[in-house]
Amino acid sequence: MPREGPLMAIVIDRDTRLVVQGLTGSEGRFHGLRNRNYGTNVVAGVTPGKGGQDVEGIPVFNTVAEAVDEQGANTSLIFVPARFATDAIYEAVDAGVTTVICITEHVPAHEMLRVYTYIRAKGVTMIGPNCPGALSPGKANVGIIPAEIFSEGTIGLVSRSGTLTYQIGHELTQLGLGNSTIVGIGGDPVVGSSFIDIVERFEADPETELIVLVGEIGGDEEEKAARYVAEHVTKPVLAYIAGFSAPPGKTMGHAGAIISGSSGTAAAKKDALEAVGIEVGTTPTEVAQLVADRFGART
Amino acid sequence: MPREGPLMAIVIDRDTRLVVQGLTGSEGRFHGLRNRNYGTNVVAGVTPGKGGQDVEGIPVFNTVAEAVDEQGANTSLIFVPARFATDAIYEAVDAGVTTVICITEHVPAHEMLRVYTYIRAKGVTMIGPNCPGALSPGKANVGIIPAEIFSEGTIGLVSRSGTLTYQIGHELTQLGLGNSTIVGIGGDPVVGSSFIDIVERFEADPETELIVLVGEIGGDEEEKAARYVAEHVTKPVLAYIAGFSAPPGKTMGHAGAIISGSSGTAAAKKDALEAVGIEVGTTPTEVAQLVADRFGART
């Protein structure tokens, strides 16, 4: 796996020292080991009651505090079941972990309200829950993103959806384009990082030249991001929105993907983005083509 | 009342726009008007149900939010009964007030734990509860400190006790010495500002040349302050500690003034202060004399 190139990236990078909460579970083990194979520095696992064991050489602890104290973990990847997920987040943050990536879906929304408020005040970075994680090609992969379909490059990709992210990354790769970092922020009503949080980092990231924003129906994060881009972002931004054909009042898989009354429609989001000059592709293929065109125009 | 001289001071100053929560009560009215007479800019009062009334020309509102919106209040002085005090603090802080001075005593300690954690994260300055407030002679007086016994000068005075502060201020005045600011931090187990918080401000305050710290039995704030002074304070510091004759296990008036086991004794505090070179007076008169000597030595 690549170990050369710049060290910097957003959210995760070569300084990431990862602890996997739920490493001994089947998902935790599968993806934790994949992340390590990619080159991510997976320093520990945590499963209460399994302290002292190891998973293919990765030491397992009973608590995150031990993983931090003994292995210097600074980032946590969470695979524990939904009803224990916020406890796991609090545990990680209180142990001193500064970046938390929570893959778990179906975390109760009220619990996330409190967690969100708690961690924001502490300055902790959180991605998810119900997200695929973050990948900085050539540097580190934390989560479930299949890294082999992405290549190194300068496109920052941020998305509410996992598989749709892979689809667009795949289309970019087909066109010979690579990514600086891919962040799946998650499809729940309350997630730790918004489009704006990630776009702000891409804007500041010297390795990112262009930003692709992949939204979907529900909420108003895309509209807010459009306003933010208009005011604060100098790099080119392109977008894709899923759910043009979704009926109102139905949850489209993600708890956050629901058109309520007249708000949250894909059309409204597209309008808001286009109003500030962000082109919106009609299909994942088209958005990838728009990116390629833009790169052609710039280089 | 004096309106000349420098504008700056710690905690409160000429920029203070005061709202008094509980202005229509007897204490609120008495001290609110005294504060105004001193020259403090008392812009509003709040008493639910009495919005639209006024107290000698000070407009009364139903909510602090109105006092902030309509009168630009930025500091709140709280006189409401103990069981409504934390609600009043939350109201002030959530309305955008940045400095809260709570006179009320007997506020439940668990409520204060939550309030303290909440306001610290917001960067709000809080003095009290169960405190006499803050006085910057010649600039502003917020609380119940009888301003007439203090004069303008360069001595910063911080104390857990109200009346003891007056006593020491009185002794200083007798010796021709004045104060930059006097802060009574309060006698409860959990107060919004510690000795360290106030000493840090005095150290940074160009108008303060010497700091007098007035402690009492219970807790370990004096010991912590001693360590802080040793590491961070360049200005001379003198101290007085009350409660040398207090028996263990008895609450001496203040909920926070209790010797628990072997900790919190006046002797231990005196030792900790003297260990870092802070002289500790045996009586209020003696501490005032020590200050005078120090000024004599320096001028």
Next chain:
Amino acid sequence: MDLYEYQGKELFGRFGIPVSDGRLATTAAEARAAAEALGGPVVVKAQVLTGGRGKAGGVKLADGPDDAEEKAGGILGLDIRGHVVRKLWVERASDIAKEYYLSVTFDRGAKQPLFMLTREGGVEIEQVAEENPEALARLHVDPLEGFQPYQARRLIYGAGIDDPSEQKQILAIIGKLYRCFVESDAMLCEINPLIVTPDGEVKALDSKCTVDDSALFRHADIAKMRDVEAADPLETFAREKGVTYVKLDGEVGILGNGAGLSMSTVDVVVVAGGRPANFCDLGGGGDAQGVVDALEVITRDDQVRSIFFNIFGGITRCDEVARGILTALDQMQITMPIVVRLDGTNADEGRKILADAAPANLHVEPTMLDAAQRAVELAQAA
């Protein structure tokens, strides 16, 4: 999960929010019995999970048991915005002096609960917000600070409620509604109208509550309020199978993995000129049984002419999906054309498994767009 008015009121009652006494009825005879038990004039109210029931004739005043029976007969079976009335709430009629509005919602934008209170109740809150925004008091609650009494005061003064007795009652109701909202893991608790009777009594005349599906595990009592009969039978079947499914109105059956990709697949089928029959998300697992279950749901829809499998593997492994497809074909003898597109984790293995088995009605396409076009063509040809 949305609650019926009567279920929301049951929840309100548990938290001490005043509501009128009432009975549930599913037949006209039960409505008569309810009216008899309650005594005096009653209101017969259609229980449907949609608005506009008043205008649709779903709410009627009855002066006694005979009248209640007759009115119930007229309301049962009504179709209100696509919802057939099968349940009635018969409650003691209230005299109404004033109609206010009170709600607490989960504001995902602010990431805080949001209270709204206005004296302009009885109409849609969006209308008040648009036409008379200064009449609407709004206030967010910090989730860690929690409810504090001052918040209720800001709301009542902000909304201009100045009668001291009303103030006192509404201050109490606001606090109880917050408890109801948080302790029930609700996304919405709305009282519209919150009425004041001529005697000055304040109570909730209607309720609208939505509870977070992800938190139902700790609310068995609320979970069992779900009205299985009223739901779309296909969606109910899907829920039982653990498949995320939304019925649409076309011919191309769609199965994706992940909500975003599945939504995008629906859109792409439209772009390709087709009409999607459904949204269906295989979810993160995607083992053989999951595929069988999803196919079972999709093929129960008689309109479906072709099926489009759009899989991009992350947690889902393409080889497992491929095996699931073959297993399902084996078990279910599906003859309609199935278009498959696999990419991501173990995609090569998956494609190989399908190529080796090569069932006649299975078409593997290299890209999402190609596959969408093929599925649309095949649906139109069928």
Next chain:
Amino acid sequence: MDLYEYQGKELFGRFGIPVSDGRLATTAAEARAAAEALGGPVVVKAQVLTGGRGKAGGVKLADGPDDAEEKAGGILGLDIRGHVVRKLWVERASDIAKEYYLSVTFDRGAKQPLFMLTREGGVEIEQVAEENPEALARLHVDPLEGFQPYQARRLIYGAGIDDPSEQKQILAIIGKLYRCFVESDAMLCEINPLIVTPDGEVKALDSKCTVDDSALFRHADIAKMRDVEAADPLETFAREKGVTYVKLDGEVGILGNGAGLSMSTVDVVVVAGGRPANFCDLGGGGDAQGVVDALEVITRDDQVRSIFFNIFGGITRCDEVARGILTALDQMQITMPIVVRLDGTNADEGRKILADAAPANLHVEPTMLDAAQRAVELAQAA
């Protein structure tokens, strides 16, 4: 307010923390009846608000009712560190395999609750902290985050509790103890020892709870646990009068306003060579009735030879205090010397009021030190 063992255990029981069944007894006969009701061997335990009762012979095992009666007779009336035993807790005897320690305290330094857990129970926790600090697991709780299950896990792993059944029971007890601590507004909830029986059952064998006096208004049930009879009668009388009073052991009665000044006054009397009879804080009010009440309390102490009024007015107004002193002298015919020192709010008016009335035994001094010296001289002269 400190609770007796049996009261703390009642609190524990309310929150589901396992304790042994027991009965309260105030006589040997009641102890017998308790043992009869409980059956089998019992432990007879002195209920005193101090430690060291075991060493003082205040805890005895009894093999049945006869023995319990006898042991109770021996314990009742014992003086344990100045506390006379008037109540016994008779509880079913427990076999003890292990003794652990668990507490949650109000850490005013950190401004957070602090949990402590160690397998080294049954001794003073200060001793463990000093001699074997690594055996003591300590963990703070963020008051807004509140208790989270991981905290209990950190404690049990930190303390080295490795038996899975013990872990499970203690995890549950930790969560319940936190609820007890917060919902009772406690400053301390300590279980020492937390025992494991030979059967592996974990329970609280002792309890030590302190509740915040300022929060008693919302805990009427706890407030009425206060044992008025056991308290110093003068302090009880003071509490009834709303006067903050602590009995000391000298001749100069002291009345200050404000805790800090009153404490300082006590110290200054010592510096002046006197022995303070009490600490007494008039508080923030200081109206005439308050002065009368405080004087009534102070003069009930027969040791008092002179009284030192040290008032620095803030909220307290010196003219009111002066009027209070005159009223009290009038009502109570106090003949012993009273030294008064007034400064601060309305001090001139106060001094004038006293000067105008000029009772023979009243001495007004200009400074705190002068007044202290005068009061000491007058006490020594009396």
